[in-house]
Amino acid sequence: MAVENSYTGWAAVREGKNKLVDGFPYTLKHQRSTLHLKTPVSASTTEAFTQLLSQKRQAKRVSAPLPTGEQLLFAKRQVLETLPKKIRFARGTRKRCGMFDWQIEELINTAEAHRRGASVPGVVGYGYTKSRFGLMDDFFIITELLQNYTDGYQWILARPEEVERVIAAAFELMYSLNSSGIYHMDLWAANMMMCNEGVGATYAIDLENCFAQKNEFLSETLGFQFGFFFLREVNGFFDEARYDAKVELALKQYAGIDRERFRRVYQVTKHQHVGRKERREVFLRGVVPLADITKMT
CATH class of the missing domain: 1.10.510 (Transferase(Phosphotransferase); domain 1)
Structure with missing residues (x-):
């Protein structure tokens, strides 16, 4: 696993109207999973991310606080079930209606709203796990945790x-x-x-x-x-x-x-x-x- 400064990233977001990859330059990789992060993270947060990426999928969608020593974070993990969706995510393409899939829409909209100073949790990072064939199996969005x-x-x-x-x-x-x-x-x-x-x-x-x-x-x-x-x-x-x-x-x-x-x-x-x-x-x-x-x- 390594964290590095990298602007090579996910095509769907790079081509998006907000170019989110430019705002998430740090990459954390673990096995077949990749997270794009806004800032470097501590050792304890890296360990928490590693545990998240290593977890077996138990539900189609999981939303839960991410236990870390220093940052209060919240993680959403969405399983990509259908082949068309997996292909769209891998290629970074939109649906026929012109929209990205809901998970990508949420990422783009939340990051843009936070950039404008709107009252939304800040996006800390996003990521995905790929199969050995190069298609995405699941997708992550990590935001600030609203404690209390x-x-x-x-x-x-x-x-x-x-x-x-x-x-x-x-x-x-x-x-x-x-x-x-x-x-x-x-x-x-x-x-x-x-x-x-x-x-x-x-x-x-x-x-x-x-x-x-x-x-x-x-x-x-x-x-x-x-x-x-x-x-x-x-x-x-x-x-x-x-x-x-x-x-x-x-x-x-x-x-x-x-x-x-x-x-x-x-x-x-x-x-x-x-x-x-x-x-x-x-x-x-x-x-x-x-x-x-x-x-x-």
């Missing part, structure tokens, strides 16, 4: 009387992300991390379905974001009319919102699930791919 934090959904379950506090934190986080040009299209209570002591910032996680580009349909995007947040679990703990009133107050922070375009999306998405791929249509085209919006009004 709880996700918003668990917070509501433990303290249902504080659901209003979670809503307020979510709206503040949403505005902060959007103001940075980061549009999270999967922002529900479990994808926001709240400080247990109530003094730290709220963070967004799981940015695989996210945009870091100019928004031509902000009214529709906000309609989806506010509606989706209500649909994903908050609706079981908070009255809809009271939620609508809070949304109206939150919208005053945004300039130039077309209320009719906002309302048409909002009324649908706070009652009906919109799949991850379909959400992209909301952002890119301002289209809600659901029929009979009138039933939602």
Whole structure:
């Protein structure tokens, strides 16, 4: 195993719009696995990485804190199951729809959001394990660990009387992300991390379905974001009319919102699930791919 300064790296990321390899110049290799890291790591962190790379795969996806002596880290490991996906990862190519696979999208979006100063965990590194045939078997993303934090959904379950506090934190986080040009299209209570002591910032996680580009349909995007947040679990703990009133107050922070375009999306998405791929249509085209919006009004 060796750690070296190297800009030779994974084609999919090198060709990505953010050229992440340029920001992760240190390479750690162990057997058939490679990690690209932002900075050199200590001996204890190197040992923790070695243990991670040596672990046998026990599940398709594993997300867990990485025990290290000096750095607080969090690792995600995703098994690449299908041959087409393995080939795309090895070649660094996109899917037919023009997107990278979700794991690569998460890596690119999280790193870009952190670069812009958005409230997301910093990316420490990423990596993969290759088979003897050169195809990738699994993929890793390593980020900073948010210690002493709880996700918003668990917070509501433990303290249902504080659901209003979670809503307020979510709206503040949403505005902060959007103001940075980061549009999270999967922002529900479990994808926001709240400080247990109530003094730290709220963070967004799981940015695989996210945009870091100019928004031509902000009214529709906000309609989806506010509606989706209500649909994903908050609706079981908070009255809809009271939620609508809070949304109206939150919208005053945004300039130039077309209320009719906002309302048409909002009324649908706070009652009906919109799949991850379909959400992209909301952002890119301002289209809600659901029929009979009138039933939602």
